[in-house]
Amino acid sequence: MAKSSTNRRTFIIRLSSISTALAAGSVLSACGAGSEDDDASSSAVPISFRYGVASGDPLSDRVVLWTHAKYGDFDAISDDVELTWEIATDAGFTTIVSQGKTTAAASQSHTTKVDATGLRPGTSYFFRFRHGSNLSPVGQTRTLPAAGVQNVKLAVLSCSNYPAGYFHVYAEARRSGAEYALHLGDYLYEYEAGGYASQDAQALNRMVEPPHEIISLDDYRRRYAQYRTDPDLKQLHASMPMIAIWDDHEIANDAWTDGAENHNKATEGSYAQRVAAALKAYHEWMPIRLDASGVQSKIWRSFDFGNLLSLHMLETRLTARNEPVSISDLANPATAAQAQAELVSPTRQMIGQEQQAWLAQQLQNSNATWQVLGQQVLMARMEFPASILQHLNAENMDATAQQAAIAAIQAYLTAKATAAQAPQLLTPEQAALLDPSLNPKIGYNLDAWDGYPAAREAIFQTAYQLGKPLVVLAGDTHNAWHSDLILLDGTTKVGEEFATSSVSSPGFEAYLSGIDPALIQQAFLGVIDSLKFLETQKRGFLLMEFTPEAATGSWHAVDTVKSRNYQAQQLHTASMLG
Structure with a gap:
């Protein structure tokens, strides 16, 4: 279409939007005449900040700011939106300490991210975006502390499935006193309407969009947009910075380098194209900093909270992970020998040599009291x-x-x-x-580190030889765990694992509905000597508090995700001493 036709169409749509608003009695309070530095021809049309604001990947002097902005009716105008971002020390924005320009581009699904620099360590800030007098919601964020910090609190989250239930856990995490949110993956799920954990979706008015399994870039974008309409998720993002990593469902169930359990090449096309679409949407919608290489799959990165803790985020799905070994193959006498040889092979990869070398260097260089791995699946031996x-x-x-x-x-x-x-x-x-x-x-569960014993041992041995005990954080299972981390010699302890339950995805109470949850708990605790705590039937989050003396995990839960009314409780507390 010629530019003149496009401009005429846009003018008509904007005029229609204004007329409709005036006819409804709206004063268009968010649609002022604009400012000198904004597009005057666009400023008369309301800007929708429908999905709120977010921040993430904080460092001691900077943080990533995020929003989504669109003209008028959400589906009406696809023009880029020029925005001003502002960071202030007060909610009224009387003391703005940093500001600049950014664009919510149509090519980026109308999302935008800013790496706001020049901030002070360990400081809380308020931020917002504006287009003329159109203002986004106000968010709060925080930089990482510098040396001398004595206490850090992280809300650890995983597995938020929109049709499975309400996101009460996000609301409780926001109220927990945590300064930073840590999301360990399965931020969304790829399944179709009526798929996994959707039996109550219609009654809860939480049917997924689009209704089919998401495969294309547009599919993934629409699913992220739906999740971001959830008020508890929006408020969590607006209240604290998030450090996030994907697991499998941001792409497809049980994903590995070359495929996934929930991807059928014959009917769903190229897996590589699906991964590319999923990662592009992830980087558009999540407040994550793109690696300097520009490679979207390279999201392993470290965060230093002064000299108290170093948080190393690992990518365990797409970089190097080999296809999982099947339990059926291990149990079948005809295939057991080959499957066992594959399982224990020293070349079997989970994170790959490049990431392993990076992690070893990070552990060696860090002088922090606590070395923390933020990653997706259980590292403790669950045999x-x-x-x-x-x-x-x-x-x-x-x-x-x-x-x-x-x-x-x-x-x-x-x-x-x-x-x-x-x-x-x-x-x-x-x-x-x-x-x-x-x-x-x-x-x-051979989709966890138990399916990659040599790769796990390499990490454990690296930490052990450096004399740096590990605190491992995990999600994925939809249940809460606390375990010792033991070398393959069966006796040498190298750290402890604290694993969170899920935001809404069902756990053992659904998978093993014919077995009393108490018996499941008894079985795991009775069989696995390194396991210290397990909760098998409640949704929740993990609050991790770090001091120079201890790393303490407190598991919190809600009694239901199927009703707007719920009760919250603290389930258990455990500490690893320094």
């Missing part, structure tokens, strides 16, 4: 005897399998208790259950 796992695994969760799993759990725990209290009473069958050569232990 179950094959006698249980043949019935209790993600590949078969039907009622018959669950009943068989209950019997297998009870048999193993009885044998273990007998061996501890009266070994002379062990039957041959019980002895066989406890013999690892006859009943080997296998990771219950």
